[in-house]
Amino acid sequence: MTSPAANPPATTPANTLDVRDAVKSYGDVKALQGVSLNIAPGQFMALLGPNGAGKSTLFQLLSGLFVPDGGAISICGEDFLKKPTVGLAKIGVVFQQPTLDLDLSVTGNLRFHAALHGLGRAGREQIAPLLAQVGLGGSEDKICRTLSGGNRRKVELARALLHRPALLLMDEATVGLDPQSRTSLMALVRGLCRDQGLSVLWATHLVNEAEQADRVYVLHRGKQLIEGTPAAVTAASGCATLEEAFLKMTVPPPGAPGAGGKPVEKTA
Amino acid sequence: MRAGHALEALGAISLRELRKFMQQRSRLLSALVRPLLWLVVFAAGFRNVFGVAVIEPYSSFIEYQVYVAPGLLGMICLFNGIQSSLAMVYDREMGMMRLLLTAPLPRAWLLASKLVAGTLLSLVQCYAFLVVCALFGVDLPWSGWLYALPALLLGGLMLGALGLLLSVYIKQIENFASTMNFVIFPMFFMSSALYPLWKLKESGADWLYWVASVNPFTHMVELTRFAMYGQLNSTSLAVVAGSATVFFIWAAYGYDPQRGMVKKRAQA
Numbered sequence: 001m002t003s004p005a006a007n008p009p010a011t012t013p014a015n016t017l018d019v020r021d022a023v024k025s026y027g028d029v030k031a032l033q034g035v036s037l038n039i040a041p042g043q044f045m046a047l048l049g050p051n052g053a054g055k056s057t058l059f060q061l062l063s064g065l066f067v068p069d070g071g072a073i074s075i076c077g078e079d080f081l082k083k084p085t086v087g088l089a090k091i092g093v094v095f096q097q098p099t100l101d102l103d104l105s106v107t108g109n110l111r112f113h114a115a116l117h118g119l120g121r122a123g124r125e126q127i128a129p130l131l132a133q134v135g136l137g138g139s140e141d142k143i144c145r146t147l148s149g150g151n152r153r154k155v156e157l158a159r160a161l162l163h164r165p166a167l168l169l170m171d172e173a174t175v176g177l178d179p180q181s182r183t184s185l186m187a188l189v190r191g192l193c194r195d196q197g198l199s200v201l202w203a204t205h206l207v208n209e210a211e212q213a214d215r216v217y218v219l220h221r222g223k224q225l226i227e228g229t230p231a232a233v234t235a236a237s238g239c240a241t242l243e244e245a246f247l248k249m250t251v252p253p254p255g256a257p258g259a260g261g262k263p264v265e266k267t268a
Numbered sequence: 269m270r271a272g273h274a275l276e277a278l279g280a281i282s283l284r285e286l287r288k289f290m291q292q293r294s295r296l297l298s299a300l301v302r303p304l305l306w307l308v309v310f311a312a313g314f315r316n317v318f319g320v321a322v323i324e325p326y327s328s329f330i331e332y333q334v335y336v337a338p339g340l341l342g343m344i345c346l347f348n349g350i351q352s353s354l355a356m357v358y359d360r361e362m363g364m365m366r367l368l369l370t371a372p373l374p375r376a377w378l379l380a381s382k383l384v385a386g387t388l389l390s391l392v393q394c395y396a397f398l399v400v401c402a403l404f405g406v407d408l409p410w411s412g413w414l415y416a417l418p419a420l421l422l423g424g425l426m427l428g429a430l431g432l433l434l435s436v437y438i439k440q441i442e443n444f445a446s447t448m449n450f451v452i453f454p455m456f457f458m459s460s461a462l463y464p465l466w467k468l469k470e471s472g473a474d475w476l477y478w479v480a481s482v483n484p485f486t487h488m489v490e491l492t493r494f495a496m497y498g499q500l501n502s503t504s505l506a507v508v509a510g511s512a513t514v515f516f517i518w519a520a521y522g523y524d525p526q527r528g529m530v531k532k533r534a535q536a
Contacts, residue, residue: 088371
């Protein structure tokens with residue numbers, strides 16, 4: 001660590017991610033209606049919400065694809081809306097849709113990413129140890145098409161970590177994975193939070209994934225319903241489990257069938 | 269933006285496009301067969317229908333094949349420019365584009381890198397076609413191979429930028445067929461690629477003559493035609509450079525997160 005004098009307060013923020021009153025509409029659809037959340041270093045936050053709650057929109061804002069209509073986003077204390085490239089260098093993203101070049105080797109995919117981030121030789125040398133860390137040691141030269149879905153996700157995780165981000169965004173990254181792969185992906189990311197102080201925003205609609213988080217943020221129809229530790233959220237709703245609490249909170253209003261999107265998916 | 273980082277990303281994006289192109293041998297084949305058909309079949313039929321009188325930049329009576337060659341080089345750049353934009357639409361649907369846009373570089377630079385990469389592919393195809401022309405005994409000056417390079421580069425950039433611009437507005441891959449109908453064919457036929465403009469005027473098609481003389485594609489072809497003989501057509505140079513700039517700025521505007529390519533699109 002450098003001495004405090006070398007780091008002015010502006011660059012040693014308390015929070016890795018700070019979102020304040022983010023508003024985003026698509027035409028008449030109000031996707032986000034004033035969302036505020038913050039994540040401290042090393043914190044694992046689950047973003048829980050039914051389909052259509054606004055999770056994807058929030059991720060589009062956080063990954064710089066769009067800018068909010070109103071509100072503020074800062075990453076590691078830097079204004080993300082004014083200096084997006086500074087923020088992007090500190091974010092690693094795993095998208096819901098697979099984004100690997102399937103005809104390229106595992107290393108080839110990571111090398112492409114290293115070049116996009118301008119990591120040079122030092123970045124390329126990180127590839128092998130990082131792959132070993134996510135449990136893909138020995139698969140460096142495999143063509144991605146030959147990998148299982150779970151291992152492809154791990155390649156994407158390794159890629160998202162290559163530029164040593166402070167914040168990892170996981171956009172429903174476990175969708176389509178079998179339970180074993182889900183569990184091992186979750187364990188990997190939890191370990192990174194604990195050991196390296198990585199902050200994580202993990203979007204999901206699977207309640208049992210949210211139960212393993214430090215904090216849960218329940219998003220519904222573009223608004224925060226509640227935020228707190230899984231136990232606190234459960235207690236606040238007066239239910240026995242987080243799953244019941246979630247279902248109770250996000251129940252569609254009478255007379256509006258299916259307004260809340262698809263019902264919550266049970267995990268295997 | 270560090271210059272080293274910017275160049276590293278540009279190199280990686282260009283290499284990726286080249287590698288993908290080399291893997292699709294059918295694409296190179298069809299890129300060559302298309303102009304070859306024109307050269308062999310069309311030119312054979314038209315050779316005696318109209319002899320091309322002595323016009324600038326030619327110093328003597330020329331064969332129709334010689335006249336049409338620069339137009340076919342333009343056609344290669346036109347098809348490749350549009351095809352690259354199709355790939356962008358595909359990448360956007362597949363999520364690759366989102367990954368690219370999370371690189372900590374200004375978005376305009378990422379688009380410019382894509383543009384340069386696509387233009388390199390155009391150049392590879394153009395030179396492959398020049399080899400084919402030589403094999404078929406089309407009498408083009410050897411020095412023209414060198415002189416035409418900057419013209420093809422600039423023309424390729426212009427048509428690639430047009431492709432980028434189209435990719436902002438083409439929402440789905442399926443719309444490619446209509447792009448063919450409404451962009452590629454009119455641009456190609458209403459130009460000086462197949463017949464000198466005075467032929468149009470002579471036949472009394474005044475409106476066609478007018479459209480063809482302002483068509484940027486005409487100027488790309490004329491720039492190449494003059495360059496083949498070591499001459500500079502400064503009007504064409506101005507039109508091509510101006511159009512390239514306008515197309516690129518417009519496309520970059522379309523990809524800007526503030527105004528947003530798909531700003532009006534409903535939430536994904």
